[in-house]
Amino acid sequence: MEKRSKIKTFPFGGVHPPDLKHSAQRPIESLPLPTTVSIPVLQHFGAPSQPIVKVGDKVKAGQVIAQAQGFLSVNIHATISGTVTRIDEVMDVSGYKRPAITINAEGEEWVEGVDLSRALDRNIRLNREEIVKKVQQDGLVGLGGAGFPVHVKLTPVAGKQADILLINGAECEPYLTCDHRLMIEKGPEILVGVLILMKALNVAKAVIGVESNKVDAIAHLTAIARDFDGIKIVTLQTRYPQGAEKQFIEALTGRQVPVGGLPLDAKCVVQNIATAFAVYESVQKNKPLIERVVTVAGEDLKKPSNFRVRIGTSMAYLIEAAGGLPEGTGKIISGGPMMGKALNMIDIPVVKTTSGILVFGQEKSRRDPVLNCIRCARCVAHCPLGLEPYLLMNLSENERFDDAEREMAMNCCECGTCAYVCPSKRPLLDYIRLAKTFITQKRKEKAAR
Amino acid sequence: MSEQKLTVSLSPHVSSPDNVRRIMMDVLLALSPAALWSVYLFGFQSLRVILIGIGACVFFEYVAQRFILKVKPSVDDGSAAVTGLLLAFNLPSHIPSWMIIVGSFVAIIVAKMTFGGLGNNPFNPALVGRVFMLISFPAAMTSWPVPLLNRWKFVDAVTAATPLSVAQEGLKNGTTSQQLLSSLPSYQELFFGYRGGCLGEVSVFLLLLGGLYLLYRKVIRLQIPLAVIGSVFVFSAVLWFFNPGVNMPPVFHILTGGVFLGAIFMATDMVTSPMTVTGMVIFGIAIGILTVIIRVFGAYPEGMSFAILIMNAFVPLIDSLIKPRKYGMISHG
Numbered sequence: 199m200e201k202r203s204k205i206k207t208f209p210f211g212g213v214h215p216p217d218l219k220h221s222a223q224r225p226i227e228s229l230p231l232p233t234t235v236s237i238p239v240l241q242h243f244g245a246p247s248q249p250i251v252k253v254g255d256k257v258k259a260g261q262v263i264a265q266a267q268g269f270l271s272v273n274i275h276a277t278i279s280g281t282v283t284r285i286d287e288v289m290d291v292s293g294y295k296r297p298a299i300t301i302n303a304e305g306e307e308w309v310e311g312v313d314l315s316r317a318l319d320r321n322i323r324l325n326r327e328e329i330v331k332k333v334q335q336d337g338l339v340g341l342g343g344a345g346f347p348v349h350v351k352l353t354p355v356a357g358k359q360a361d362i363l364l365i366n367g368a369e370c371e372p373y374l375t376c377d378h379r380l381m382i383e384k385g386p387e388i389l390v391g392v393l394i395l396m397k398a399l400n401v402a403k404a405v406i407g408v409e410s411n412k413v414d415a416i417a418h419l420t421a422i423a424r425d426f427d428g429i430k431i432v433t434l435q436t437r438y439p440q441g442a443e444k445q446f447i448e449a450l451t452g453r454q455v456p457v458g459g460l461p462l463d464a465k466c467v468v469q470n471i472a473t474a475f476a477v478y479e480s481v482q483k484n485k486p487l488i489e490r491v492v493t494v495a496g497e498d499l500k501k502p503s504n505f506r507v508r509i510g511t512s513m514a515y516l517i518e519a520a521g522g523l524p525e526g527t528g529k530i531i532s533g534g535p536m537m538g539k540a541l542n543m544i545d546i547p548v549v550k551t552t553s554g555i556l557v558f559g560q561e562k563s564r565r566d567p568v569l570n571c572i573r574c575a576r577c578v579a580h581c582p583l584g585l586e587p588y589l590l591m592n593l594s595e596n597e598r599f600d601d602a603e604r605e606m607a608m609n610c611c612e613c614g615t616c617a618y619v620c621p622s623k624r625p626l627l628d629y630i631r632l633a634k635t636f637i638t639q640k641r642k643e644k645a646a647r
Numbered sequence: 648m649s650e651q652k653l654t655v656s657l658s659p660h661v662s663s664p665d666n667v668r669r670i671m672m673d674v675l676l677a678l679s680p681a682a683l684w685s686v687y688l689f690g691f692q693s694l695r696v697i698l699i700g701i702g703a704c705v706f707f708e709y710v711a712q713r714f715i716l717k718v719k720p721s722v723d724d725g726s727a728a729v730t731g732l733l734l735a736f737n738l739p740s741h742i743p744s745w746m747i748i749v750g751s752f753v754a755i756i757v758a759k760m761t762f763g764g765l766g767n768n769p770f771n772p773a774l775v776g777r778v779f780m781l782i783s784f785p786a787a788m789t790s791w792p793v794p795l796l797n798r799w800k801f802v803d804a805v806t807a808a809t810p811l812s813v814a815q816e817g818l819k820n821g822t823t824s825q826q827l828l829s830s831l832p833s834y835q836e837l838f839f840g841y842r843g844g845c846l847g848e849v850s851v852f853l854l855l856l857g858g859l860y861l862l863y864r865k866v867i868r869l870q871i872p873l874a875v876i877g878s879v880f881v882f883s884a885v886l887w888f889f890n891p892g893v894n895m896p897p898v899f900h901i902l903t904g905g906v907f908l909g910a911i912f913m914a915t916d917m918v919t920s921p922m923t924v925t926g927m928v929i930f931g932i933a934i935g936i937l938t939v940i941i942r943v944f945g946a947y948p949e950g951m952s953f954a955i956l957i958m959n960a961f962v963p964l965i966d967s968l969i970k971p972r973k974y975g976m977i978s979h980g
Contacts, residue, residue: 544653
């Protein structure tokens, strides 16, 4: 064929919801330290960390307060200096009460050895093994949303070697701009972070994929990347769910991850932009993961913003800083509008995986009435995984979970595209989740037998 | 602040602005040029058929939902109006009003509401209504007022056979297709719609215009219309190639009868067509072949409605056999 579009994307499905990135031109703002933080001991995918402090203990920012339990776990650190006042259960994003350590702020003390200077440090002194160990100690997890421990992805697997590192700067969710701002403001640091990850993985190539709605970030990173061997910036078409791991891999490499497999089976490792920055701070600056950038956005909000905040800060504090909770707020979402979680209160701590807080008015908060399926086939055409959401919902409604499993319900990544495009406003994803829950339970029972 | 009630629901928290009502309104809009053309050609009578068709369908749906099913009537979704307009498009302009009402009853009550309303009907309701009328009122359903001549006549319309029935009769009586073509409207006249026939099927040009609008609005996909028209063309071309004397040429086949109306607006009915792109192509090709078979070998001069209804019955089978390409179905490497 003659001229094909140069802009890459995944081959089928997906949708482009309105960007609504109102806070894209708002520089990252560091908020004054909160008076108290509540730090959940489970903020990652894996085993909860074990608290090693007692009520009344004095802690410094960056000090380990809960230790990793096993391989699939990471350390948790104090994010401010002060006194541990409570170790009990606190409502977190999941909507359940979970163990957390609460610290009241006193002063601004850091543990020894943290380099708080802004000078760029390009000289990577640690070797492969040391890097892997360091990121687990410093509590690094994927900051894109799933919170998968970074060191697990960096640990070599026998017989499997990645040949490329992919850095996810797609930020395909509407509203969110935290990664966008980070790319603009911390470009060189991110690229050094990428070099560190490349060294740990022993790969010579890295590609940073950014969606085309962030032209300034693409231009900026491309200019800096000239000084970094092996790192390439690639523009991706703006299309949801470009940032979902499987779609991201296929968009950049054309490879598919086999069903039930890992990105490593496609010779890839994927890390998020914000994770690369956190890796830089950990390895080069000896700074554990105690803060992150969070987008606070929503149509009615006075001041949509990007805040750099300490983990454990109450979301209420962030919303206050963005102009306060608007009159008539109907829904508050942690994360993006497509995959985020609706919260039942606003006094919930920011965790490592909190990328955004969205505030919706009453009008936007309710779902539209559900109509019959008119078999328009949009869910089938838009599913990025080639599933048939209408069929899965039908099977799930009729409790035919074995059939749903055969129709590959477990392959659903819960991106929500089907429910988004449905003209009858059917809760397709709700029912697919239901089927997945039953299938998982059945598999567990089978394994136990 | 803690007094404020927050909605907690699962993701996604946003949905596309498209909805059923908008889709149906788009279909009505896409059909309107052809509707206006029919009023130009057939005058007041055409307007009467359209209004009674839409009115009766909406009325029956409302009554069925309100008084029989005892649910909140959803006639405002526009689907009954679309059925009514499509039924009217498939009728000749001087059909008696009570027959339209009977046809609407069959379309809405028998073909749609008994199956559970919008989305659950296996067959295209408008076509079920039309075929019921064709079998029950064969004379009224096949007397075609001559275009332009009858615009202000309320009774005793001057009728003439449609090009398709002229051709069928002629070929049966031994006239060759070449002779027939010279006595029938030219391709250009057929394309722009200067001919007799059902209300909505006459102007290929205006139907195409509506089809392009629906494509642009992503209400229909290209696959079904292309497959239907393409397969009518190819299959009739094959017959014509081997025996040009007793078969009409392919261009004549696609420009006459209800090929474009059926391909663009009836076969593409979401409810009664397959869910996958491959399925749509198979569905469309089969409709085209069946149409030509009925036209050439069957008793009726036109076979589009029967072909679509027959293939509607195969949709569940097509959907269970043809699956979309799934992500990640590759061997572990």
